Amino acid sequence: MQTAVKFFCGIFVSLACATSAFAGDVIINEIMYHPASTNVLEEWFELYNAGSNAVNLSGWKITKGVAFTFPANTVLVAGGYLVVAADGPTFVGKHPGVANFVAGWSGTLGHSLELSDNTGQVVNAVEFYGEGDWAARVLGAGGVPGALDHYGGLGWEWSAPHDGAGSSLELINPALPNTYAHNWGPSASLNGTPGRANSIAATNVAPLIAGIAHTPVLPAPTDVVTVSARIVDEHTNGLTVTIDYRVDGAASFTTAPMFDDGAHGDGVAGDGIYGAILPAQPNGTIVEFYLQARDAENNLRTYPHYDRRGTRVPGGAE
Incomplete structure (x- = not known):
């Protein structure tokens, strides 16, 4: 029986949303789902009207x-x-001076929000977390390079200040879909920025990387492997996408370009999905890989994301 070739790279997926007319301009923009106090009455989220017309939210x-x-x-x-x-009184006590709010929901925030209009149509929806694409990876043992964790290895941990450390979760660029984790980040302001512009808002960000996949999922030794990802940016021109891969234990990575030309396992040319075809590997081989996307303004994003306090382990395997 053949042993499959294994590929490792962290993959986390967020939900898509439906939009319609001016209602589609209303988006979920900031979320305080895990306040540092753990008091659920301090939870809140914020809507933003990214359009040029007022929207009646009644009902x-x-x-x-x-x-x-x-x-x-x-x-x-x-x-x-x-x-x-x-809760209204709790919010006023925590954020005096913020008047543009409504209050009094039932339940507690988990890891999803869905906004529907008065006809029941979903206007915006997002799932959010404190790990995976919603966090940065840092070395364990306090992020000290070379320090060992309690398992005796370097180890990696999720860093997510919005998950109980005092920050809110803020949308970065409302001109890009808010369904992608890379378009969110922890607020730079303690307790967030309810009712006003986000502290990390930006109009020119590094390309978003989402929907990473490789096929076949369990390749045989004779199979080439297609790796693909969706790349989203403010501009569709001038994007450069690469994959760096290596056989487990190799000293260095091989860099290969990824294409959106319809000829590299990327679907239809120009659809925003980039692909690369990696060579077949011997039986039982483990291959690590990571992706990089750079736009015309030289903004660069690496997937999986890592915190520069530590030494990067690009492939996603610990």
Whole structure:
């Protein structure tokens, strides 16, 4: 019986959302789902109207995560923010001076939110976490290079300040889909920025990398392997995408370009999915790989993401 060739790279997926008319301009923009106090009454999230028209939210509902119906005459102006808080008095005590909020949901925030309009159509939805694509990897043992964890190895840990360390989870660029984890990050401001622009907001970010896949999932020794990923950026021109791979134990990585030309396992040319075809490997081989995407403004993103406090282990295997 043949032993499959194994490929390792961290893969985490977020949900897509439906949009319609001006309602589609209303997006989930900031989330405080795990306050440092662990008091669930301090939970809140924020909506942002990215369009140029006011949107009447009367009768809209939060249909996943918590239960809440927006009261009559709730209007979100163009470019405006609206906080939805678990508890009004608690929110005022924590964020005095923030007046643009509604409050009083039932339940507690988990790891998903879904916003629906007054006809029941889903307007925006997002899943969020404190690990995977929603966090950075840092070396264990306090991020000290060379230090050993309790397993006797270097080890890696998830770093997510928005998950109980005092930050909120903020959308970076509202012009790009908020369904991609790489378009979110922990707030630079303690307790977040409810009711105003996000502290890490930017209009020119490194390309987002999502939907990483390799086929066949369990390749035989005679199989070449196609690695693909969706690349999202403010501009579709000037993108450079590469894959670095190595056989486990090799001293260095081999760099190969990825293409969106329809000829490298990437689907249809120009569809935003980039692909590369890696050579077949002998029986039982383990292959590590990581991806890099650079845009015309020289903004660079590496997948999996890592924190520069430690030494990078690009392949995603610990």
